Amino acid sequence: MTEPTTPVGGGDSGRHRAGPETTGATTADRAATTAAPDNSGYDYDRSVLRAKLAAVDEMPGSPKPDPILVVDRITRQFGGMTAVDVDHLEVQRGAITALIGPNGAGKTTFFNLITGFDRPSSAKKLFGSSDNTARWEFQGKELASTSAYKVAQAGMVRTFQLTKALSRMTVMDNMLLGSQSQPGEKLSMALWRPLWKQREQEIREKAEDLLHRFKLYEKRDDYAGSLSGGQRKLLEMARALMSDPAMIMLDEPMAGVNPALTQSLLGHIETLRDTGTTVLFVEHDMHVVRHISDWVIVMAEGRIVAEGTPATVMNQQSVIDAYLGAHRDDDLGDDALLDEDFDAAIEAEDERLSKVQAAAEEYAAEVREGEVQVDETGVEESVAAVTDTEAAVTDREAAETAEAADVVEPGSHEKKEER
């Protein structure tokens, strides 16, 4: 793989992004924003980004010139073991930032925390003391205690180490769900097509465009379950882009991807950055990290232990010895293991969705039986009611997971799948 010809740097950017504002938008507004983003006002300039990052102190927690995400005092313990203990972290807007570190360093747990799929221990245990409470802001909006669904609405979406494509839905239907928010959310919107009928064509065109870009268009009518592991990764990334996120977080995007697809995935990630989307990604393949990252953050034992441009960080002997040396660059194999993991992930996702679907169907029945009036002026309230139902299901399950996780003994944790 080609080495970068230049050190990389931070960005100007997302501020100039002409894509839709997500914060504070109603569900109906959100549906209206799913047409292809207009990034014509976005003036990405790599040399500006590079110059800005070159001026940043290469030390853990260093302030960035234009941070899109700022995290303070976030910790997560499992039993007596501290999985995440991040004092301060800033992610530069408009850049591709890699989060690296050895197995068990806390990278996925950190992703889970800031995207609302898990809750920090600090927020629960240190209540009453504002000094010690975990805080994180995304585009200036406080996100601590925010549900995963609302985090996605705020413009921060993520993909998972193990893909969550919905196996019993077609590729196109997966994309249409993605237009609303995170994978699996808003199923009921799909059930109530009339509510967003006028937007359907735009949404469909956007989905088709993305499927073309990700070379999945020919598969649009196939069940997602029939795709290869690599294609599911592509589908998950394409689906996440349906909501025009300001930042996308990719958890090991290359793992399990056929080498033939790796290059095109890298190209997609770079294109995202070049068109105004901030990218934060976890990756073990150091060639990939070196090739596309503007900035690298190193985690070990839950803490941020180094930060800097790839050229500097990845040449630090201590980083090489402690965090990279043990790492395999041969992550792309072992299909049998992946298949097993995919099946488990898919089963869990299907189960969760059936609950969301049941809630949606119950509400739809109430509408049909006249218990809930839906007329033109009431559409937004109806949508909001469904949204709340789904958010409640998601929140409850997140709370149950967090509770269950608290009692899991450290060490007994197998490679888990986020819900």
Ligand SMILES: Nc1ncnc2c1ncn2[C@@H]1O[C@H](COP(=O)(O)OP(=O)(O)OP(=O)(O)O)[C@@H](O)[C@H]1O
């Ligand atoms: N639900 C859980 N219950 C108990 N321990 C957990 C749980 N989730 C994570 N851990 C532990 O927290 C630590 C951090 O795990 P995490 O998966 O975040 O690391 P990682 O850096 O993403 O690792 P990898 O590179 O292997 O994906 C590990 O020791 C892991 O075993």
